[in-house]
Amino acid sequence: MSLMNDKNILLGVSGGVGAFKACELLRLFVKAGSNVRVIMTEAATKFVTPLSFQSLGAEQVSVDMFAEKRESLEHVAWSDWGDILVIAPATGNIIGKMAAGIADEILSTQAIAFDGITLLAPAMNVKMYNNKTVQKNIKYLESVGVNLVGPETGYLASMITAPGRMSEPEIIFKRARQLLLKRSSLKGRKVIVTAGPTVEPLDPVRYLSNFSSGKMGYALADAAAGFGANVTLISGPVHLEPPPGVRIIDVKSAEEMHRAVVKECPRTALLIMAAAVADYRPSAFHKQKIKRHSDSMRLNLRANPDILKSLKRNRPKVVVGFALETRDVEARAIEKLKDKGLDLIVANNPTEKGVEFGSDFNKVTIYGRKGLAVPLERAEKFDIAVAVIEESVKFLKKRGSKRKK
Ligand SMILES: Cc1cc2nc3c(=O)[nH]c(=O)nc-3n(C[C@H](O)[C@H](O)[C@H](O)COP(=O)(O)O)c2cc1C
Incomplete structure (x- = not known):
């Protein structure tokens, strides 16, 4: 069963222009099988209506904290229900109130009563974002265990590109x-994940490649970050957003991927x-576009470096292949x-x-030495990734902490 299935999400929405994106975030949680209750500040209702969230599947x-028809002590009762409180967008105002312990409307009251993951x-x-007091408030909240995602540098409502833009709903969901x-079993450990296809140029406009979407590798990087690891994702060309909390290195060819892996390997767990x-690349790169001149054409290929076999020095403690x-x-x-x-x-x-190429699902078996075989039913790639990381962590523990990298 998917991790997000039946999770209770408290989605707080405060009054910023990004409030409309909270509708998409709600939809992602609902699609994943979570139960969502929405808490809006009064200012948030100026940007988006409660009806929008109701229509999109909020329970x-x-x-209004003082509405007449309510369960007893609902102003704090929801905080016992939630597995996580996600406030998106979080205005400078709500951040300031949370840092100061102010509870003067329904969202700040619930936030202060909530002692789970925020x-x-x-x-x-x-x-506003660069304001010293706002920065101090953000740092203080982080120091007491509140988690933050973003903001990103992007095109703001004030029509400039600068830091302050809310992270995309998919990133907040992830x-x-x-x-x-x-999970925290990889806290402080370095993990490298490679993902996607490689492309092997033939001429300035053509290349050889394969159908890999990169989704499995991105899910692995995402899950490893969830285990607390410092994740480096070395990725071939894909159409995917990097998961939150992951450092990305973009590469194109197998040779570039090889160089990046070798460079990153020291001190990797x-x-x-x-x-x-790609196993092979064109043996020659044509500087000019190859012209069509006959009915058939031969391509000479040569083998790419075998990345795994070349990792003699600085070999990570545990190496997992696909x-x-x-x-x-x-x-x-x-x-x-x-x-x-x-x-x-x-x-x-x-x-x-x-479980075809490009699918969000996979069905795999994990094999190890000494006859280990762990079959995993068809599941979302993220859930498969979590199981792969669990097995890898078991292996890492077996290797002992003596030579801790
Ligand atoms: C058009 C408009 C857009 C706003 N956008 C933001 C915003 O993106 N972030 C922010 O912190 N405040 C923004 N504000 C200011 C907040 O709405 C204001 O501080 C409000 O008191 C926040 O209340 P709340 O935190 O209770 O929702 C905006 C105000 C207006 C009028």
């Missing part, structure tokens, strides 16, 4: 999901190679595990129904 929307997505004009994992690295096979999946995966000296290998078959 209840609370606006996530704020600040959004405001750059001058950060909330990381926090709801409640866990390396997960989920990228679909085997994407269309037949004899188990036998080929175990052969690759041995051949490349991996600790674990995750085998999947993209020709199976419901």
